[in-house]
Amino acid sequence: MNLYLTDKLFLVGGATSGFGKAITEQLVAEGAKVIAVARTESKLKDLQDKSNDIEIVATDLSEESALDKVLDQIGNRVLTGAVINSGGPPAMPVMDTKLSDWDEAYKTVVRWKIALTQALLPKMMDNGYGRLLYIESVSTKQPVENLVLSNAMRLAVTGYVKTLSQEIGSSGVTLNILGPGYHATQRMENLFAKNSQLKGISEAEIRKTFSEQTAVKKIGNPDDFASLALWLLSPHSGYITGQTITIDGGLVKGTMG
Template sequence: MNLHLENKLFLVGGATSGLGKAILEQLIAEGAKVIAVARTEQKLENLKATHEKIEVVSGDLSEESVLEKVMSKIGDRILTGAVINSGGPPAMPVLDTKLSDWDDAYRNVVRWKIALTQALLPKMLENNYGRLLYIESVSVKQPVENLVLSNSMRLAVVGYVKTLSQEVGTSGVTFNILGPGYHSTQRMENLFKKNSELKGIPEAEIRSTFAEQTSIGKIGDPKDFASLAVWLLSQHSQYITGQTISVDGGLVKGIMG
């Protein structure tokens, strides 16, 4: 299938690792241009060196100055779509959290996504076209153990995106969420390590336990996740909006998973 993404401009957050990098690589393979955003400047420069269609902005999107740099980089060009993605809050059980952890989680999971959406949306509405794709977590469908901050704050993003999709549904702009389950990323490795420390069980055993929770019995490949993400960023997804789609190998057991 031709996704018709040649020379279209996209913004990808968390672009130097994990699911963000997998999405960026598939966009480039489809001939798109990508503005890559991540915190580590050297990793971005290394990524930029791999392809002439990659531009970079270094920094934390929760900071206003970085958002300003992103908007300056886009300039007067038409932005076809954006992947709103970054790492989540630290793993911890409910009783270990402090109010300051919740404040930080709001800033790191919710607030900056609203700010970025508000910055990108007016021009998309003016062009009557756009694709906004939010990468959250399977935890919005089924809580993940020891991730109370993520389990809670990401649901706020779901409510925001669903409401937005209803309010501007006829605009030609779509808003969707992907909820990744257990994929082979550094984020998951950190979670395996945290669970290993908490339970006194080897990381390999923890990893196997997580894989066994899925219907297909294995941890996901970021490339498979990216294939759906890139399709949702294309014109073919015009009739899908306001959806939260689990990409989890059958992890969520609920009927509406």
């Protein structure tokens, strides 16, 4: 299938690892141009070495200064789409959280996404076209154990995206959320380690337990995840907006999963 992404410009957050890296690499393979954003410049340069179609911005998207850096890099060019993605808050159970943890989680999961969306949206609406794709979590449909900060804050993003998609539905700009389940990413490794510590069993046992929670009995591949992301970033997805789609190997048991 031709995704019609050749020479189109995309912004990808969290581009040096996990889902962001997989999406960046597949966009470039489809002929697109990518502004890759991540915190570590050395990792960004390693990514850039793979393609002349990758530009880099080393910044933490949750910091207020990041927005100006990203907008400066885009300049007056037409941005076709953006993958709004970064790491999540630390793993912990409810009773271990402090109010300061909640304040920080709002900053790292919610606030910057709203700011970036509001900055990118007017020009996309003027152009009559745009694709905004938010990478959240399966916790938008079903809570993940010991991830209360992520469970709560990602639902706030879901409410924001759904409301906005209704308000601008006829603009040509779509907004959708992908909710990954258990995939082979560093974020998942951190969760395995945290659960191992809390439960006093090995990380291998934790990994097996998580795998067995899915219908397919295995951990997902970020490259497979990225293939759906690319379709949602393409013109083919124009009739899909305001949706939260979980990619979870059958983890969510509810019929609306």
